Each structure stands twice: as C-alpha cells, then as structure tokens.
Amino acid sequence: MADVPRGVLYPDQHAPIVTVATYPPSTDLAACVEYYWHVRWEAAEPYETKVLSHPNIHLVFEEPVPLVYGVDRSVFTRRLTGTGHVLGVRFLPGGFHPLWPGPAADLTDRRVPASSLLGPAVDELNARVLADPADTSVVEDFLRPRLAAPRPPGAADAAEIVRRITADPSLVRVDRLAADLGVSVRTLQRLFADHVGVSPKWVLRRARLHEAAARAHAGTAVDWAALASDLGYSDQAHLTRDFTAAVGVPPGRYARA
Missing domain, CATH: 2.60.120 (Jelly Rolls)
Structure with missing residues (x-):
C-alpha cells in the first residue's frame, strides 16, 4: 500500500x-x-x-x-x-x-x-x-x-500543547493535561478556543482515533481490547462506540474494508 x-x-x-x-x-x-x-x-x-x-x-x-x-x-x-x-x-x-x-x-x-x-x-x-x-x-x-505581525500570548503555547497531545495518544484526560501544564482546565479551554478552534477534549479524542485508524489499516491483526487499554479507553466497547461515532462503522469492520 x-x-x-x-x-x-x-x-x-x-x-x-x-x-x-x-x-x-x-x-x-x-x-x-x-x-x-x-x-x-x-x-x-x-x-x-x-x-x-x-x-x-x-x-x-x-x-x-x-x-x-x-x-x-x-x-x-x-x-x-x-x-x-x-x-x-x-x-x-x-x-x-x-x-x-x-x-x-x-x-x-x-x-x-x-x-x-x-x-x-x-x-x-x-x-x-x-x-x-x-x-x-x-x-x-x-x-x-x-x-510578520506579532502573535498574541498563547499562540505558540497552543502549538506545543497540540504537538504534545498528538505525540502521545495515551494522554486522555483534560484535567491531567492541565495539571501537567500548571494551568486550570478553564484556562486551557479558553486557549484552545482562541488559537486551535476546538476543545482540548476534542484534540485528545481525535489523537486516539487517528491511532486506532492507523492500527486498523497497518496490515496486521489488531487486538482491539489491548489497543483500547493502550489508548486509555475504559474497555473495548468504549473504543468501538467512539470510533463508530466518528467514522461511521465499527473499527473491526473498517479494518476489513
């Protein structure tokens, strides 16, 4: 491929x-x-x-x-x-x-x-x-x-935080992310609304779905229960619901398409 x-x-x-x-x-x-x-x-x-x-x-x-x-x-x-x-x-x-x-x-x-x-x-x-x-x-x-116009405070921070999230799909909780950054959840949400356009929760969720989709078409069998655990889902059913809501089909069916 x-x-x-x-x-x-x-x-x-x-x-x-x-x-x-x-x-x-x-x-x-x-x-x-x-x-x-x-x-x-x-x-x-x-x-x-x-x-x-x-x-x-x-x-x-x-x-x-x-x-x-x-x-x-x-x-x-x-x-x-x-x-x-x-x-x-x-x-x-x-x-x-x-x-x-x-x-x-x-x-x-x-x-x-x-x-x-x-x-x-x-x-x-x-x-x-x-x-x-x-x-x-x-x-x-x-x-x-x-x-060339100067960017407002927070613009560079937004890029770095998104980079951090997308590099680590196991990072799944907004409160943990905010605590790691030393800011409140509300402050993080305002930063994302101003500079990213979507909530930190959405970015966290999307990073996990990108990883699940990548695994699905990697050409090898996927242990969905293990992947759900790796990505911080409560169980395989949680991953399946999340993936189906975003993509339109369950991950197992998507992998076979």
Whole structure:
C-alpha cells in the first residue's frame, strides 16, 4: 500500500486515485506554517475522499477561488471527479492568528472564501499558485508580510500543547493535561478556543482515533481490547462506540474494508 497521510480513511482505496506531496516552509515562516501540501487526483469514476481532520486551519488554493478551512470536527469529505489538484497551507495551531485575529473557534466547521479574510489579492494569486504548485515561493511571498505581525500570548503555547497531545495518544484526560501544564482546565479551554478552534477534549479524542485508524489499516491483526487499554479507553466497547461515532462503522469492520 502506498504511504498516505495520517487521518486519511480507507487508504487502500485512496492511494491509486490521489497523490499527496508536502513541502516545508521557509525558516522565517515555520512558527506559523506547518507545511504546504499538494493533492493531485485522477478519478475515472467519482470518488469521495474522507479524512479524520486534524486540529489545523488550512488555506487552500483551488478552483474557482481559494478557501480557508476551519477545523472540521466531523469526517472531512470531498467528492473528486476527473483530474485536478489543489495546494494547501497547513497552519500550526495559533499560526493563522496574524492573518485573522478573531477566535479560531469562529472558523470551526466552516469553509470561507479566503478573500473575505485576506483581501482580494489572494484571489488574484490563485491561478499563479495552481499553475506551479511545487513553487511555494509564490505563496510564501504573499504570506511573509502578513505573518510578520506579532502573535498574541498563547499562540505558540497552543502549538506545543497540540504537538504534545498528538505525540502521545495515551494522554486522555483534560484535567491531567492541565495539571501537567500548571494551568486550570478553564484556562486551557479558553486557549484552545482562541488559537486551535476546538476543545482540548476534542484534540485528545481525535489523537486516539487517528491511532486506532492507523492500527486498523497497518496490515496486521489488531487486538482491539489491548489497543483500547493502550489508548486509555475504559474497555473495548468504549473504543468501538467512539470510533463508530466518528467514522461511521465499527473499527473491526473498517479494518476489513
């Protein structure tokens, strides 16, 4: 099976149709931009790609106009037909703030025309970006002066806390996380609403579901009871309910798909 990004569901079906390339940001933008991603597809028949989204805001150059995607708390679904491609900018948690100073939570579950947040220049850039997506300097020249504005206190903290959660799927309790950080649960919740767009509980849960999905399509048999224990679930039934609510099918059935 070809390698596909973490969070992509049904990767065996996805890989023959969709290819993904990623590019790192320049050093001076790395405090805000995690990476650029170029998705290209060739679908002989209409195909729905599905992704368990991550806690990141994206700026996506696509036809007919570029869009800003807030964090999608459900399964992100996009119908692909024929051939096409898009270029996305994945911002670190808190990294989008210099471009739009409102709470990240105001963008959650929304797809917004980028020009409404970034001005008409972003629409004018769209054709140039899509003509040569591998040349991310075009996007960086647009972003650089706009990301130069200082970020508010907490933006860098949000990125580091999310990194910590996603690196350790066994971290499962908000109160434990808050205690480890030396802050109150309420303070942590406000930080996430401002800079991430979703609650710390959602990020903790999503990290566990990413790990469960990755194990399901790793090509080896999964001991679901043991995995539930590893991920901090009370039992296998708890994992099954959580996975089914997010993905739409139980993990065992998903693994066989």
